[in-house]
Amino acid sequence: MFDATHALPALPGVGYKAQHFAPIMADPAPVGWLEIHAENYMGDGGRPLAQLRALAERFPLSVHGVGLSIGGPEPLDRDHLARLKHLLGWLNPASFSEHLAWSTHEGHFLNDLLPLPYTTDTLARVCAHVDEVQTVLGRRMLLENPSSYLAFAESTWSETDFLREIARRTGCGLLLDVNNVFVSATNLAYPPRDYIADFALEEVGEIHLGGHDTDADDFGAPLLIDSHGRTVADPVWALLDEVLDRAGPRPVLVEWDNDVPDWPVLAAEAARAGATLTRVAA
Amino acid sequence: MSAAAPGPGVGGGAAPALRAPRSIFGKMKDCETAFRAALLQAEAPVPRGLVDGLGRPAGRRYAVYRNNVAVALREALETGFPAVAKLIGPENFAHVAARFLRSSPPGDPRMMFYGAGFPTFLAGIAPLARLGYLPDVAQLELALRQSYHAADAPPLDPARLQGLDEATLMGARLVPAPALQLIRSDWPVLSVHRFTLVAGAPKPAAGAEDVLVTRPALDPQMHLLGPGAGRFVAALLAGAPFGDALEAAGDGFDLSATLSLLLSAGALTDLFLPRP
Known part of the structure; x- marks a missing residue:
């Protein structure tokens, strides 16, 4: 379950977009691995699966799920879990990750990552779901910290403790999205560096970076939106430095899901992540 | 868990009065249930028990989630039905999509298959009746998408x-x-x-x-x-x-x-x- 073939290299990666297939196959530099969204490859055939087979021959792959609703109160969707098992079975990717969030309500998929309160009860159900996922898939998964726009008054656990305890109880790893840390910390008025200091960095198997938009709440306070539609903000790069200085080199992924740019723009973001990794490794 | 740890619900010194009375399962489920139920209803009030980092009511912060859900589902439909979207224009499409996603939210996370009921739904919208061909154009776009993802x-x-x-x-x-x-x-x-x-x-x-x-x-x-x-x-x-x-x-x-x-x-x- 923890064998060495199931680990991503400590290099920059990018979230794969179909429009980048040709340039990536021609010259992937500086990218050392790719991440795909699991749900986009659950069709029966055609171009998406043909591209994925070709990519799998060249690159270590990370499969990132957005639809399991691990944080929700409803039982996991067994059909969806079976589709995931099928995909991971034939693809045998280096990593599989999902979110500390929910996305399904009364059997309906809402296509967004939604928040949960952090209590002893929700901790138990998230752990039960992670256990079930890892048992069915027969492999360790990584769980990603969310970006938050609000908090539940009833929460009694900090997010960092909540995630550390999930990792401790289930043996899962963590995916640290540094942009999510910055977005949540700004939105909920705490220092992002405190969050990093408190995070179980020893469990981190992958790091995410992405762009965010800036809005304001009812009181005029900054409200950052995790939009994945622009370059990574400078304070997020600074936070990446902090994380890598503490944790050492890790696989670092740049996500860009909306207003996707031409390949050179995304490759430049990945190169910047690569420069940070080189500095840390030196 | 350490009391000094930052993070939602712990940092920021939330005023005790704004916290839920007790973190019993029933109460917790109520707030979560309200959060979920109000997501697809633009006019529903913001559920209680949601706060910002200082313990103040979440207000429009909740609307971010509601808006994200509406936009994500509408964009999925727009991607799947570009000709329908162009034929009726962005404003009408947003209106029609909002009605459709409330009555027929996706049944599973494979958005590539979302909208199978959209052609029939369009046929039932009276103001669009003058565009008699619209449901068939939607059916054709659905057929193209199904063909694209079909088995080799x-x-x-x-x-x-x-x-x-x-x-x-x-x-x-x-x-x-x-x-x-x-x-x-x-x-x-x-x-x-x-x-x-x-x-x-x-x-x-x-x-x-x-x-x-x-x-x-x-x-x-x-x-x-x-x-x-x-x-x-x-x-x-x-x-x-x-x-x-x-x-x-x-x-x-x-x-x-x-x-x-x-x-x-x-x-x-x-x-x-x-x-x-």
């Missing part, structure tokens, strides 16, 4: 059809490729689709059109069918033997052109001969 299958070798005696051929069953789709419309559905999305395409003329969607390699292609060919392919798709499909096609049907199209486009994958 090696095409039938045309040589297997050669040298069959007439009785054997008439009793044979041709197996359609998983990516084959047929749209039979009382409207010029293909002409409208092209006119909407392809610059310089000719203006549609009134009249029924049957459209075959094939996927010779990885890109679905649309073909306008000649007289009788729609009935012929419909019969094949229903599992009818070759002879019955030929009879269903009726007068004016060009068998050789249709067979040639089906074979060259990889629309057939196998041939089952009748038992002697």
Whole structure:
């Protein structure tokens, strides 16, 4: 379950977009691995699966799920879990990750990552779901910290403790999205560096970076939106430095899901992540 | 857990009065349930128990989630139905999509399959009735998407059809490729689709059109069918033997052109001969 073939290299990666297939196959530099969204490859055939087979021959792959609703109160969707098992079975990717969030309500998929309160009860159900996922898939998964726009008054656990305890109880790893840390910390008025200091960095198997938009709440306070539609903000790069200085080199992924740019723009973001990794490794 | 740890619900010194009275399971479930129930209702009040980092009511912070859900589902529909979106314009499409996603949210996380009920839904919207062809255009776009994601299958070798005696051929069953789709419309559905999305395409003329969607390699292609060919392919798709499909096609049907199209486009994958 923890064998060495199931680990991503400590290099920059990018979230794969179909429009980048040709340039990536021609010259992937500086990218050392790719991440795909699991749900986009659950069709029966055609171009998406043909591209994925070709990519799998060249690159270590990370499969990132957005639809399991691990944080929700409803039982996991067994059909969806079976589709995931099928995909991971034939693809045998280096990593599989999902979110500390929910996305399904009364059997309906809402296509967004939604928040949960952090209590002893929700901790138990998230752990039960992670256990079930890892048992069915027969492999360790990584769980990603969310970006938050609000908090539940009833929460009694900090997010960092909540995630550390999930990792401790289930043996899962963590995916640290540094942009999510910055977005949540700004939105909920705490220092992002405190969050990093408190995070179980020893469990981190992958790091995410992405762009965010800036809005304001009812009181005029900054409200950052995790939009994945622009370059990574400078304070997020600074936070990446902090994380890598503490944790050492890790696989670092740049996500860009909306207003996707031409390949050179995304490759430049990945190169910047690569420069940070080189500095840390030196 | 450490009391000094930062994070939602702990940092920021939330005023005790704004916290839930006790973190019992029932209360917790109430707030979560309210959070979920209000997501698809733009006019529902913001659920209680949601706060910002200072313990103040979340207000429009909740609207971010509601807006994200609405936009994500609408964009999924827009991606799947670009011609419909262009035909009725962005404002109408947003309105129609909002109604559709409330009545038919996705049944599972595969957004590639979302919107199977959209053509029928469009047919039921009275103000759109003057665009009679709209549901059929939606059906064609759905067929293109289904074809795009359909299973791969090696095409039938045309040589297997050669040298069959007439009785054997008439009793044979041709197996359609998983990516084959047929749209039979009382409207010029293909002409409208092209006119909407392809610059310089000719203006549609009134009249029924049957459209075959094939996927010779990885890109679905649309073909306008000649007289009788729609009935012929419909019969094949229903599992009818070759002879019955030929009879269903009726007068004016060009068998050789249709067979040639089906074979060259990889629309057939196998041939089952009748038992002697």
